[in-house]
Structure formats: structure tokens, C-alpha cells
Amino acid sequence: MPAAATARPSVKGFYEARSGSIQYVVADPLTKRCAIIDPVLDFDEKSGSIKTEQADLILGHIAENGLTVEWILDTHPHADHFSAAAYLKEKTEAPTGIGCEVVRVQELWKKIYNWPELATDGSQWDHLFADGERFFLGSLEGRVIYSPGHTLASITYVIADAAFVHDTIFMPDGGTARADFPGGDARQLWRSIGAILALPDETRVFTGHDYRPNGREPRWESTVGEEKRCNPHVAGMSEDAFVKLREARDRTLPMPKLILHALQVNVRGGRLPEPEANGARYLKFPLNALNGAAWG
Numbered sequence: 271m272p273a274a275a276t277a278r279p280s281v282k283g284f285y286e287a288r289s290g291s292i293q294y295v296v297a298d299p300l301t302k303r304c305a306i307i308d309p310v311l312d313f314d315e316k317s318g319s320i321k322t323e324q325a326d327l328i329l330g331h332i333a334e335n336g337l338t339v340e341w342i343l344d345t346h347p348h349a350d351h352f353s354a355a356a357y358l359k360e361k362t363e364a365p366t367g368i369g370c371e372v373v374r375v376q377e378l379w380k381k382i383y384n385w386p387e388l389a390t391d392g393s394q395w396d397h398l399f400a401d402g403e404r405f406f407l408g409s410l411e412g413r414v415i416y417s418p419g420h421t422l423a424s425i426t427y428v429i430a431d432a433a434f435v436h437d438t439i440f441m442p443d444g445g446t447a448r449a450d451f452p453g454g455d456a457r458q459l460w461r462s463i464g465a466i467l468a469l470p471d472e473t474r475v476f477t478g479h480d481y482r483p484n485g486r487e488p489r490w491e492s493t494v495g496e497e498k499r500c501n502p503h504v505a506g507m508s509e510d511a512f513v514k515l516r517e518a519r520d521r522t523l524p525m526p527k528l529i530l531h532a533l534q535v536n537v538r539g540g541r542l543p544e545p546e547a548n549g550a551r552y553l554k555f556p557l558n559a560l561n562g563a564a565w566g
Contacts, residue, residue, distance in 0.1 A: 279410055279429050281476060282331060285488045286310045286324050289351040289528075290481045292490040295328060296429055297337050298408030304332060305341040305407050306364075307427065307434050308478050309354035311540060315528060318553075320542070325354040329361060339364040340407055344540075345417075345436035345478060346424040347375050347533060349451055350526035353540035355395075365396035366539055369416065369425035372398065376537045378422070378453050382559050383534055394539035399425060415466065419459025420447040426466055433469060433494075436478030438462055441492055442500035443483045446512075450520035451529070452560075456513045463504065471495030524566025530555035 277300055284293040289310065297304035306328055312321035332339060339362040342355050346369065355366045376390035392398045399405070401416035412429040420437040427434040437447035438459065446463060449456040466475070473494045480488045497504055503512060526532075531553055535542060543551045 277410055277430060279407070279432050281432055281474070281491070283476065283490050284324065284327055284331075285480070285490070286351065287488075288312075289526075290479050290488075291348075291351055292476070292478055292480060292488075293324065293328060294434060294476060295331055295337070296407065296432060296434070297335070298410045301408030302335075302337050303340040303408030304337040305343055305427075305429070306332075306339060306358055307343045308345055308348070308436060309342070309358055311352035311354035311357060311535075313352050313528070313531070315531060320352075322354065322357055325357050325361075328354075328358070332362075341405075342366045343427060344368045344536075345427065345434060346421045347372060347379075347536035349421075349529040349532055349536075351528065352532055352535045356538075356540035356542075359396075367397040367399055368392070368395050368539070369414065369423045370398035370400050371416065371418070371423040371425075372537070374422045375453060379533050379537050382452065382556060383554065384556070385534075388537070394537075394541065401425075415462075417462035417466065419449050419455055419457075419462045421451060422453035424462070426462075428469065428473075431470075431472065432474045432476060433466060434476050434478070435466055438466060439475060439497055439501065439504075440477050441480060441483075441489050442496050443486075444477075444481060445501065445503040446516065447479075448520045448523055449516055450523070450563075451525075456516040456520070457509065459516065460509050460512045467494055467498055467504065469494050471498070522564055525560055525563045527566070530559065 282295045294307040310324040380388045399414040404413045415426040417424045417426045449459045475492045
């Protein structure tokens with residue numbers, strides 16, 4: 271059997287405490303080629319300040335381990351943090367990628383932001399991945415599973431025995447992602463979870479968020495088998511029961527504090543607004559755009 275067929279990628283998670291996000295560097299031990307998945311660009315909404323501390327930590331890890339960046343990947347346009355994909359592309363010259371249904375998210379938010387000049391063809395990324403598409407990370411084969419429900423564009427990257435599911439499934443004690451963002455759907459989310467949990471039980475599952483239930487230390491790695499046995503949103507659950515539970519819970523959750531800030535950056539691949547005549551950049555977000563959302 272070829273070495274590539276039995277290799278396991280090494281996975282390094284970086285926990286970003288402000289949003290509870292986990293960023294990943296996944297590497298092929300044989301070739302030292304790596305992918306960066308769901309990187310965070312630091313943003314402080316109180317001061318309007320941008321920093322690159324998280325992305326620079328990732329770059330430091332890559333340099334220390336002699337890795338070469340082959341891909342910069344996002345699982346979907348995030349609602350709770352800015353993507354550092356554009357910054358990392360500038361630093362590494364690696365191509366960026368996201369799921370091809372991002373164009374539907376762009377169309378949706380173009381209307382919400384009243385943003386006629388926004389290109390809605392996905393051209394802000396170098397590659398748009400289709401459902402079932404295969405790709406390589408060094409000698410390791412990866413494939414994409416379209417995983418809608420949390421958003422219209424969510425995808426799962428499966429690289430050898432590692433599945434990067436972001437907001438679809440959390441750790442077994444954390445349940446599953448919300449499905450009430452614009453374009454979200456709890457029934458679609460259930461079916462996406464089913465497709466992920468159809469992977470072999472030993473498949474490693476890497477989530478994109480951990481909100482530290484009961485104050486425990488952050489965790490982000492489980493397995494398909496653990497999720498099926500221990501996740502209360504999955505074990506013994508029917509589709510209708512899940513939809514009822516998920517929709518009831520979502521009605522109580524306030525929107526992420528950065529959703530209107532972040533989407534205008536993330537639907538452009540992590541690009542900040544262009545400077546205006548005075549050299550400053552400005553975010554724009556609408557009032558009363560998310561009517562019915564719980565107040566936080």
C-alpha cells in the first residue's frame with residue numbers, strides 16, 4: 271500500500287478566545303505541505319482596531335515546522351469573526367478556497383447591505399469547491415462534503431482521516447450549531463450532520479468553535495463514533511425531534527455580536543473595505559436587518 275494511502279495528517283489547533291473559534295494548520299507529514307483552515311483576523315469592535323496576532327501565530331508555527339502552505343481554506347463566511355484569509359494569502363501567496371455555494375451567501379448579503387457593487391460570483395477566492403470535489407494536500411487526498419444548514423455555503427473538508435466540520439457539529443458535550451442565520455435551516459443541518467456521521471467511526475472530527483460547557487478547558491477534537499454515542503443532539507434523535515429542539519433553542523439565542531460587521535468582510539474573502547478619500551476604512555451595517563432576533 272502506498273505511504274500516502276496510510277498517512278494521517280498532523281493537525282494543530284489554535285484557540286481564539288474572543289470568539290471561541292478554533293483555527294487549524296493541517297499538514298502532510300511526508301511532504302510538509304499544509305493547509306490553513308478558518309483563520310481569524312483579530313478585531314476589537316469597541317475601538318474598531320484590527321490586528322494580525324492570531325494569523326501571525328499560525329505563520330510562526332508554519333515557519334518553525336518547515337511547512338509550505340498549499341491552501342488557505344474557509345468552511346463558510348463566518349458571522350462571529352473576520353477571516354484572515356486575505357492577509358495570509360498576501361504573506362504566503364497560497365491560493366484561497368471556499369465552497370461554491372458562497373455565491374448564494376453573497377447574493378443574500380448584497381441585498382441586506384444594499385451593496386450594488388459587490389461581485390457575487392465568488393471571484394474573491396482562488397477556488398470554489400463543489401460537493402464531492404477531491405483535492406490534494408501534499409500526498410494526502412482530501413474531499414469536500416457540502417454541509418448546509420448553519421449557512422447556505424457551509425462545507426466540510428475531509429483530509430485523510432480528519433474532518434473539519436466547523437459550525438455543523440460541536441464537541442459531544444456542546445451539541446450542534448445554530449441554524450437561524452439568514453439562509454440557515456435546521457432540517458438541512460440535520461441532514462448535513464448525517465452525511466458527516468456516515469464517515470467511519472474512527473474519523474477524527476475537528477470543530478470550529480468551542481464555548482467551554484460548564485467552564486471546562488477548550489477542546490476541539492472528537493471522533494465520529496464519539497459524536498454518535500455521546501452528542502445529545504445526535505444520539506437517539508430523529509430528524510423531526512432535532513428540528514424542534516434546534517429551532518426552539520435558536521429562538522432564545524442572540525445574534526453573534528459581530529455578525530453585521532463580519533459578513534461584509536467575509537463575503538469578500540477577508541478583504542477589508544477599501545480606504546476612502548481620507549485614507550480610513552469604514553464598516554457599514556444596516557439597522558433592523560435581523561428582525562425577530564433575540565436581544566442579548
